[in-house]
Amino acid sequence: MTELVLAHLYPAEMNIYGDTGNVIVLRKRAEWRGIGMRIDPVGVGDTYDFTSADIVFSGGGQDRSQEDVADDLQRRSDDIHAAVADGTVFLTVCGTYQLFGRRFVTHDHTEMPGIGVFAAETVAGDVRMIGNIVVESEWGRLVGFENHSGRTFLDEGQQHLGSVVKGYGNNERREGEGAVTANAFGTYLHGSLLPKNPALADEMLGRALARRGLDARLESLDDSSEQRAAAAAADRP
Amino acid sequence: MFRLLFAMFLGRSAGRLSRLFGRGGSAIPGLIAEKIDPRVIEKLASTIGQGVVVVTGTNGKTTTTKMLVRVLESAGHSVVTNPTGSNLARGVATTLMETASWRGRVVADLAVFEIDEAAVRKVGPRLSPRLLVVTNLARDQLDRFGELATTAGHIRVAVEVSETVVLNADDPMVTALGDGRDPGSVRLFAAVGEIRAGMPSDSNLYADGRGRVDSPAADVLLERVVSTGDGQEITLRLPAGERLDVTLQVPGAYNGYNAAAAALAALILDVEPGAIPAALESMPPAFGRGQVVEFSGKRVKILLVKNPAGFNQVIRLLAGADPGPVLVAINDLDADGRDVSWLWDARVEDLDQSGHAFGTSGIRAADMALRLKYAGIDSWSDTDLKAALDRAVAAAGPGATVHIVPTYTAMMRLLEILNPGRSAREVWT
Ligand SMILES: [Zn+2]
Numbered sequence: 001m002t003e004l005v006l007a008h009l010y011p012a013e014m015n016i017y018g019d020t021g022n023v024i025v026l027r028k029r030a031e032w033r034g035i036g037m038r039i040d041p042v043g044v045g046d047t048y049d050f051t052s053a054d055i056v057f058s059g060g061g062q063d064r065s066q067e068d069v070a071d072d073l074q075r076r077s078d079d080i081h082a083a084v085a086d087g088t089v090f091l092t093v094c095g096t097y098q099l100f101g102r103r104f105v106t107h108d109h110t111e112m113p114g115i116g117v118f119a120a121e122t123v124a125g126d127v128r129m130i131g132n133i134v135v136e137s138e139w140g141r142l143v144g145f146e147n148h149s150g151r152t153f154l155d156e157g158q159q160h161l162g163s164v165v166k167g168y169g170n171n172e173r174r175e176g177e178g179a180v181t182a183n184a185f186g187t188y189l190h191g192s193l194l195p196k197n198p199a200l201a202d203e204m205l206g207r208a209l210a211r212r213g214l215d216a217r218l219e220s221l222d223d224s225s226e227q228r229a230a231a232a233a234a235d236r237p
Numbered sequence: 238m239f240r241l242l243f244a245m246f247l248g249r250s251a252g253r254l255s256r257l258f259g260r261g262g263s264a265i266p267g268l269i270a271e272k273i274d275p276r277v278i279e280k281l282a283s284t285i286g287q288g289v290v291v292v293t294g295t296n297g298k299t300t301t302t303k304m305l306v307r308v309l310e311s312a313g314h315s316v317v318t319n320p321t322g323s324n325l326a327r328g329v330a331t332t333l334m335e336t337a338s339w340r341g342r343v344v345a346d347l348a349v350f351e352i353d354e355a356a357v358r359k360v361g362p363r364l365s366p367r368l369l370v371v372t373n374l375a376r377d378q379l380d381r382f383g384e385l386a387t388t389a390g391h392i393r394v395a396v397e398v399s400e401t402v403v404l405n406a407d408d409p410m411v412t413a414l415g416d417g418r419d420p421g422s423v424r425l426f427a428a429v430g431e432i433r434a435g436m437p438s439d440s441n442l443y444a445d446g447r448g449r450v451d452s453p454a455a456d457v458l459l460e461r462v463v464s465t466g467d468g469q470e471i472t473l474r475l476p477a478g479e480r481l482d483v484t485l486q487v488p489g490a491y492n493g494y495n496a497a498a499a500a501l502a503a504l505i506l507d508v509e510p511g512a513i514p515a516a517l518e519s520m521p522p523a524f525g526r527g528q529v530v531e532f533s534g535k536r537v538k539i540l541l542v543k544n545p546a547g548f549n550q551v552i553r554l555l556a557g558a559d560p561g562p563v564l565v566a567i568n569d570l571d572a573d574g575r576d577v578s579w580l581w582d583a584r585v586e587d588l589d590q591s592g593h594a595f596g597t598s599g600i601r602a603a604d605m606a607l608r609l610k611y612a613g614i615d616s617w618s619d620t621d622l623k624a625a626l627d628r629a630v631a632a633a634g635p636g637a638t639v640h641i642v643p644t645y646t647a648m649m650r651l652l653e654i655l656n657p658g659r660s661a662r663e664v665w666t
Contacts, residue, residue, distance in 0.1 A: 021581030024581065025611060063386075064386050130575075228606070228607075
């Protein structure tokens with residue numbers, strides 16, 4: 001049986017807002033196609049070779065956790081860049097997404113360095129951007145819940161994940177949501193993201209399989225429950 | 238003195254007027270009185286001869302408060318306590334005023350106040366607690382508190398002004414509140430490893446046991462929990478090594494923790510150990526906390542959920558219950574928390590062998606159905622709560638219990654539908 005490897009980066013530190021649901025969904029949707037998935041938890045200070053992972057996931061966290069993670073991430077910067085160049089699939093949400101940009105400038109103007117996978121910068125803001133969000137993307141309509149005060153600005157030429165239909169996205173100017181570089185995705189969407197957006201989950205699985213030279217066509221599933229949940233969320237404030 | 242009496246007079250009059258116009262509003266007298274005399278809480282609290290106990294934390298503070306009050310009353314104390322839900326400054330002020338004589342003295346020898354964990358920073362110092370009890374710290378409705386560390390900081394302010402603190406030794410963030418204090422003023426309750434393993438604190442909710450530390454030696458240890466249908470039998474080991482066997486009417490190992498906290502607080506307040514079991518046993522479950530309500534000839538039990546830690550407690554209880562219909566009703570109004578992401582943080586997978594028949598309801602019924610699907614569990618859905626309740630109840634065999642797991646506003650709606658009668662109408666938040 002084919003087995004994919006998912007590295008869950010910082011499961012203890014970056015774990016609020018249900019982001020773990022993304023891991024549950026990737027594993028289940030692989031299993032339903034007869035593909036196994038091994039989950040490797042990678043914590044602060046652990047050694048890990050990212051080239052052994054097909055998918056790397058990391059979620060949002062509390063501010064204090066984000067500081068611990070920022071230091072650890074610096075040590076892994078070269079490894080992660082190499083994995084991105086090699087086509088490894090990354091999904092980073094909220095706090096980790098911010099640190100995958102070049103830097104995060106906090107309220108007191110101190111700078112938390114990021115690793116620059118995305119050509120983007122995040123600046124602390126006073127507006128809490130919170131609520132259900134709807135995004136139009138290459139992979140269809142995406143629905144989630146955002147909750148952040150950091151405002152992320154992408155450089156000219158950095159690809160967005162999609163455009164904002166409802167909610168804020170990267171910043172209060174509604175200049176788009178998330179970022180995509182090669183197979184690395186960054187987003188503010190909690191909710192969790194993938195349960196209500198199965199097309200994006202399958203896109204990630206397909207890219208992971210293709211990178212291994214395997215057949216990336218996935219047999220289609222009955223996603224009516226996923227569609228109902230997405231529709232219910234899209235209507236809520 | 239005159240200012241206090243005048244504040245009390247106006248506050249009480251406003252309270253009577255508000256009741257006259259049909260607005261319950263237990264906050265109004267306190268709100269008015271505090272405008273006239275901002276020190277109304279300090280002044281009245283200082284007249285309580287044997288001091289004030291404050292109970293705070295995310296989950297279990299209401300139950301712990303009720304348990305402690307029962308134990309203290311059974312030991313002959315006259316106790317003043319705030320009604321469920323009135324756990325902010327104005328609720329405390331109202332309670333103190335309503336129990337004060339016209340000469341401005343509270344007619345009770347002890348007070349036990351449940352205080353909201355965000356309000357305790359301000360209210361705690363005004364009460365100069367003799368004892369502060371912290372049950373646990375968990376992420377509550379995700380859009381209500383940004384940071385758990387911030388909440389711990391709020392509680393720390395109250396810790397610093399309290400003579401003695403009673404802390405949950407199995408919750409690392411709560412235990413840390415005792416750091417730097419004179420060890421004699423920090424007393425701990427905990428459970429044995431076997432019970433603790435099924436009760437993840439928020440700090441290790443997702444870490445799969447990584448980073449779990451052994452609890453420090455506890456003064457009161459929850460040694461045994463055996464479910465008995467609607468309630469449970471527990472054993473508490475006391476500081477002297479003595480053991481108390483208690484039969485609780487309230488279900489769930491988490492209520493064993495609450496009983497341990499209440500027992501430890503009572504011992505510190507010089508209650509004889511022998512008086513504790515009977516008092517704890519006398520406490521009935523409230524609506525939303527395991528009380529059984531009769532509906533269409535069936536037994537219906539309601540278990541409120543507010544956050545992933547609380548949901549995990551209910552999941553553990555359901556996993557051990559006899560198979561029957563379970564209805565999970567998730568709303569996303571302000572009082573529930575608008576973000577339902579937390580459903581993915583609960584260990585719903587633990588229910589896949591439970592044999593229950595699941596239905597989902599509420600505004601976000603579809604989200605719950607999806608969570609169940611990815612846990613390998615089939616369910617039916619009906620967003621209309623009344624229709625869903627009827628369907629779940631109709632599916633129950635004779636003598637079976639229908640479990641309903643609602644968020645807060647769904648529970649309020651159930652209260653209307655089930656109409657359990659006045660005595661049960663006390664709603665827990
Ligand atoms: Zn966020």
